[in-house]
Amino acid sequence: MANLKTIRKRIATVKSTQKITRAMKMVAAARLNRAQQRILSLRPYAVKTGEVLAEVTAPRGDGAETTEVEHPLLARRPEKNVLLIVITSDRGLCGAFNSNILRLAERTWRERERAGTGVKFAVIGRKGRDFLRRRNAPIFHVFDKVWDKLDLEQARTIARTVLKPFVRGEVDAIYLVYNEFKSAMAQRVVSEPLFPLKGPSSPAESKEERGGTEQPEYHREFLFEPDRGALLERLVPMYVEISILRALLESMASELGARMTAMDAATKNASDMIGRLTLDYNRARQAAITTELMEIIGGAEALRE
Missing domain, CATH: 3.40.1380.10 (ATP synthase, F1 complex, gamma subunit)
Structure with a gap:
């Protein structure tokens, strides 16, 4: 599983891309309204x-x-x-x-x-x-x-x-x-x-x-x-x-x-990807915490012996 830093960077990249696609969708929607009027x-x-x-x-x-x-x-x-x-x-x-x-x-x-x-x-x-x-x-x-x-x-x-x-x-x-x-x-x-x-x-x-x-x-x-x-x-x-x-x-x-349709689909796909990456991040974090706890417990058991 990818480490936490890598996943955080991927989430930040996807969020940045999502901002761009959302802005492009809004601009296209505004221009589309004017084009329809023409x-x-x-x-x-x-x-x-x-x-x-x-x-x-x-x-x-x-x-x-x-x-x-x-x-x-x-x-x-x-x-x-x-x-x-x-x-x-x-x-x-x-x-x-x-x-x-x-x-x-x-x-x-x-x-x-x-x-x-x-x-x-x-x-x-x-x-x-x-x-x-x-x-x-x-x-x-x-x-x-x-x-x-x-x-x-x-x-x-x-x-x-x-x-x-x-x-x-x-x-x-x-x-x-x-x-x-x-x-x-x-x-x-x-x-x-x-x-x-x-x-x-x-x-x-x-x-x-x-x-x-x-x-x-x-x-x-x-x-x-x-x-x-x-x-x-x-x-x-x-x-x-x-x-x-x-x-x-x-x-x-x-x-x-x-x-507008393409950017709307891209924005939704970015949301789905962020959700999956967040889930991966939480799982990786949980695994890291579990590993640290196991190391601490193992060290404590060794000291008792």
Whole structure:
């Protein structure tokens, strides 16, 4: 059995670590509350932006004609080359947060390559950058210091960067790979398309979806000033920026939730370890006292003889 001094040092070390994990849990909980508020504040704006975009891009009937608008980000091409935007954290100590994302990203990469599709990565977060570099993955761009100041300007910078290869035709689709926030205890890894944007269905497609029994519905509620094409020039980039910002906020909240959960588990494990070490200490102390008593009794018996 370990001596008393060694056990005391181990107990002191575990208690010191427990203070750190408890403090990290409290900090993560406080930041998580703020992150949740930001998500709740952004959600109505993102939803309304999506509704307006859907209204602007919807086909419209003008007598016998159907008018639709075109935009480079609405163009659909066969997915010969794709760009994956992988959102990870800069720091660890957040459970399986990063490993789940990177596992999905790597699996998608390998599956796409086997299918003959080219894959490039745009990486947010040091954990993702280091992981993909170790595997010699084709990295298109690394976004540094995103988490230092997460705001719309950061999302706008990312949107402009990833937009260029799509508009030039170098990639045919762009996907966001990130952790979607459900609760502090639950996050869901998702891979959702960012480009091309989901455009309106054509009349033929709409009729087919309805079983060929109904004519497509056209929206007539709004008059646009300026015209829809001019609106799309600003509305589409805005929607993309909001989508990226939402994914970043979801990822940040998921990271904080995962860190809070991990640090809570670490704090509880530290308490259990302290309890076991304290029990070992008491047993060792009891054994030491028993040994001393036996030595004293043995010495006294020897003196009597």
